Amino acid sequence: MIDTANAITGTGVVAGLGYAPALWVKPAPVVPQSCEAHIAEPERELEVARWKAAVTLVSERLSARAANASGAAAEVLEATAALASDRGLQRVVGKLIAAGSSAESATVAAIAQFIEKFEKLGGLMAERVTDLGDIRNRVISELLGLPEPGVPTPETPIILLADDLAPADTATLDPSLILGIATRLGGPTSHTAIIARQLGIPCIVAAAKITDIHDGDHLLLDGGVGTLTLGSDPVDAEARVVADAARRLAVQAWTGPGRTHDGVAVELLANVQDGAGARTAAGFPAQGVGLFRTELCFLSAQTEPSVDEQAAIYGEVLAAFPGQKVVFRTLDAGSDKPVPFVLHPDEENPALGVRGIRLGQGDPGLLERQLDAIALAAEQQGVRNAKVMAPMVATIDEARDFAAACRARALSPGIMVEVPSVALLAEAFLAEVDFMSIGTNDLTQYAMAADRMAPSLAALTDPWQPAVLHLIRSAASAGVSSQKPVGVCGEAAADPFLACVLIGLGLTSLSMAPNALAAVGLQLGSVSLEQCQHAAAAVLRCTTAREARSTAHELLS
Template structure:
C-alpha cells in the first residue's frame, strides 16, 4: 500500500486499529421546551470538563505534543462553538450531543473549504467533538490502546490528543488514511522519531493483528512481509549513534545537518549531535496564525533555533507558504493549481513587506546569537529571482545568501544561479514533484515521487557539477538526504552536505564511513546511466558493495 511518508524510518510490527469515534447522535429526538435550558447547560459543563482533561494532558506532555494539546484545549473552550451548539438546543430542541455534532460539522466544513494546512485541522474539531459528546453521554472516550508489545497504530486519522498520547508508549509506527505533511500525525511522529505514512487509501481495512512493514522514507506499507523483510526492517529501525562527524573512509568530511521546524526540534537535533541546521522551516513557527507575525515575534522564534547551535551553521529558509502549507496572511486567494501558483518566494510579488520583515527579523536574530546564519529562498525558478532575493537579503544585513533548487528550471540554471548567490540547497521532494509532474501529496503516485528516478538524479548531478565549477556549497535537505543507500550517490553527484531528520544521522554517517570518495564518484556515474529507478538502485548497490 502506498501513501505519503511524513516521518522517516522503517519498522515491522503488529497492526492495531484505533477504536472508532463516538457514534452520530440521533437527530430525531426533540428536547421539550421546559428542559432545553438544562440541556444547553450540559454543553457548557462538557466544554469545561474536556478543557480540563486536555489541560492535564498538556502539563504532562513535552515539545510539539504540548503545543498541539494546548491548541486543542483552546478549541474546546471556544465560546463560539459552545454558543452555537447551545443555541441549537434552545431554538430547535436538539439534544446536547446532537447540537455539538451539528455545530462541529459546520466548523469542520469551513476548515475543509480553506484547504491545505487548515483542512488538516478538521481532526482537531472531530477530537473535541467526540470528547464533549462522550462527556455528555457519560461513555468512555476511544483512544490509543495500551499494549505491552510494540505495535503499528492504524487509523483513518489521528486526533491531537491521540498523537500526543503516543509519547512514552509502545507504538512504533503510524499509518493513517488521511493527513498531510503538516498534520499533527506528521509533526508528532517526527518529534518522537517513529516512522509514519499518511494518505494510505484503505488502511483501515488492514486485518487486525497482521504484521505490517511501515517505511516512512518511501511512503509504503507492506502487509505480512516475508521474514527476511522483517529482519531488514528490525536492523533499519535501530537508532545508530552519531558521534557528530560525517566523514568518508578516505577522510573527506561531509557535514551532516538537521532539518528543524522550531526551537523544540532544534534542541532535539543539537542533542543528536547534528553538525548544524541545513533547513530551518520558518513557516512551521506560524502555521496556526491568522495574521502576520511582528518582527519582534519572529526574532524570538528564530533565536530559539539559533541558540541551540552556537558557532555552527544554521541555514534558514524564508517563508515557504502556499501549496500544502497555506497561511491566511500570505495566501489570500484560492488557486486551481496551488503547487504551481503563488508559493515560496513568489509571495513577495504580492506582499514584499512580508519578505523584507522576515529578512530584517533574521538579521536581528543572527546579531543576537552566535550561530552562523545563512538564508535561502524557496521556489526559485529564474536567475532574476535569485539576484533580487540576494540583493534584498544582503541589504537587510544577511551576508551568506542562497536559493533552493526545487524546480527543473533552477537545476538547469544552477551555474548561473551560483553567479549571484553563495550556495544552493536541493529540495528533492519538490524537485521530484515538478520533474515528474506528480503531486507529492497523492499516494498513488508515490512511485514517481522517488529521488532515485533518473530524471531527478540527473538534475541533482547538473546542480552538483555547477557547485564544483564555482567551488561553492551544494546541499540536499529533502528526504533523500536521510537515505543511507543514496547518501554516497549524492556525494558523488557533487553534494557537499546532507540535512535530514536527526534520527537518520547515525545511519547516514555509518553508510558514508564505509565508502571512499572514489566509490561515491563511481556510483554517481553508474546511476546517471540508469534508465529506471530500479536500475539506479541496483547500479549504485553494485558499485558500493563491490559487486
C-alpha cells in the same frame, strides 16, 4: 529487489522493522437514531450546557496529555485542545442547538462544516481534518457515556492499524507495545508521521490496501521501504527485527561528524524555527543550521516586529551555534503559513500564489527590513557574511535582485530550489547567488502537480518519484560544475537511504529535523562515496518511486 509478492505497500515515513499481530483502532462512535429527535425549546439551554461540559472535559483531557508529552507531540496536542475549545465551533453548535438539534447531532453537523472549510483551504489546514474528526468522536463518546474512542491498550506487542490516527492517539503510544504503525490515509508531513518519528516507531502511511488485514494477522512492517508483509517466516522475521534493533542502538550512540565510510565529509545540519529550537538542536550532532524558518517566529505576531526586535530573535539562533553555519530563510509566508502582519490576498490556489519572495509585491519594504535585521543580528554576534536564502524564487531576475539586496548588507545570498524552473536552469541561477538549498517538499509538490498536504496524494508527493530525483540531479550537477554548494533542507534529507542517494548525486549538505541526524549519519558512515554514486545512478534509471526506494535499499543496506 524486495519481494513484494505478499506485501501491501504504502509510503514509509519512519524507518525500522516491527513484527507482531495486527490490531485495528476502535471504530468511531455511532450516533443513535434517538439523538436525531427535535429538542423542545425549554430543554435547549440544558442541551447547550450538556455539550459545553462534554467539550470542556475533552479539551482538558487533551491538555493533560500535552502536559505529559514533549516536543512535537506536546505542541500538536495543545493545538488540538485549543481546537476543541474554539469559540467559532461553540457558536456554530450553539446555533444548531438553538434551532432544535441535540448536542450529538449539532456536534456532527458543526464539525462537518469545519471539515469542509479546512479541506477547501488545503495545506496545513487540510491536515487538521483528522484532528477535527477526533474531537467529534471524543465529544460524542462523552455525550453518550461511552469509553474514549481510539487506540486500544494492548497487553502484548502489536502492529497498530488505522484509517488515520489523531494526535491524541499517536502522542500517547507506548513504543514497547506498539512495534509499528500503518494507516490507510495520511502523508509524510501528517501528525501521525511527525509524532511516530519522534517516538521512533516504524511507520507507513497511505497504505490503501490495509483494509485486507484482520486483527491477529502477523505482519512484518518495514517503515524504510513502506511494506507490510503477511505470511513471513517467523524465524526470518525475528532475525531481521533483531538486526534492526541493533541498528537503532547504534543510531543512539552516533555522535558525528557527518562523513562517508571512506572519509568524505558531509555537512549534517538542523532545521530550526526559533532560538529555543536552535538550543535544542545544539544538543544533537548538528554541524550548524541549514534552515532557519524565520516565518515560524511570527505566526501569531499581529504587527511586524521592528528591525531591532527581529534582530534579537535571530541573534538567539546565531548564539546557539557560535562559529558554525547558520542559513536564514527569509519569510516563507503565504499558502499554508499565513503571517498576520503580512497582507495575504484571497486566492483560488494559494500554493501557486503570492508567497515567499513574492510577498514583496504588496509590501516593498518587507524583505529589506528583514535583511536589515539579519545583518544587525550578524553584526551583534560577530558573524561575517551570514547566509540568507529566499524562498519561492522562480526567475533569474528575482535571484539577481535578491542577491544585490543581500550583498549591499554584507550578507551571502542563496535561493531555495522549490520551483522546477530553478532546477532546470540551475547553472544560470548559481551565476547570480553563492549557494542553493533544495526544498524537496515543495519541489515535489510542484513537479508532480499534487498538494503535499493531501493525504490522498501521498504516493505522488513521495520524494523518491523519479521526476523529482532528476530535478535534484540537475541542481546538484550545476553545483558541481559551478563549484558552489547545493544542499537539501526538505523532508527527503531525513531518509537515511535517500540521504545517501542525494550525496551520490553531488549534493554537499543535508539539513533535517535534529532527531533524524544520527540515523542519517550512521547510514552515511556505513557506505563509501562510490557506493552512494552507484546507487544514485541506479535510482535514476528507475521509473517508479517504489522501484527507486527498493533499489536504493538493496544497494546500500
